[in-house]
Amino acid sequence: MRLITLALAALLLLIQYPLWLGKGGWLRVKDFEGQVDIAHKKNAELIARNAKLDSEVRDLKDGTGAVEERARYELSMIKQNEIFIQIVGKGQAAAPPPLAPKPPEN
Template identity: 35%
Template sequence: MAILRLALIIIFCLLQYRLWFGENSLSDYVLLNEKLSQVKAENAALLQRNKLMKADIDDLRLGSESIEERARNELGLIREGEIFYRIIPTK
């Protein structure tokens, strides 16, 4: 009976060692959960960026106003006959 009890205690200790320090231990589980939350946050940010880009693409496909706005803001283009005023702030 003492041998059986000793064998069960040894098995229990080995299982506890695997739980705390072995492969796929609790510390690995915690690290993986942290990585998972980081990846979910990155995915949410990328999803939001993709939605904005899709909205931009739809605007460019459907309307000429968005194309004109981009040409004015990004390329500095103006229409023929327009006057462009640039106001430089003083310090």
């Protein structure tokens, strides 16, 4: 009787192995679900980025407003007969002037 019980317990363990650790086991499925969730999040970020870039390209192709804005902020360009005024806020300090190099000591 004891031998039959041990044999049945061994068979039960053998049946459980593929369920937990096999090719389609629960642990592997959980791992794949985590990978799929990460891929979905990354795809959503990339879709949002592509939509932003697409709208930016359309703006650059269709109108001059986007080109003018880029020229102003990235290249610090101003229009003709325009005066550039920069206001330094309380939290911002003006950049100190560069220091003159020290003469070498003898």
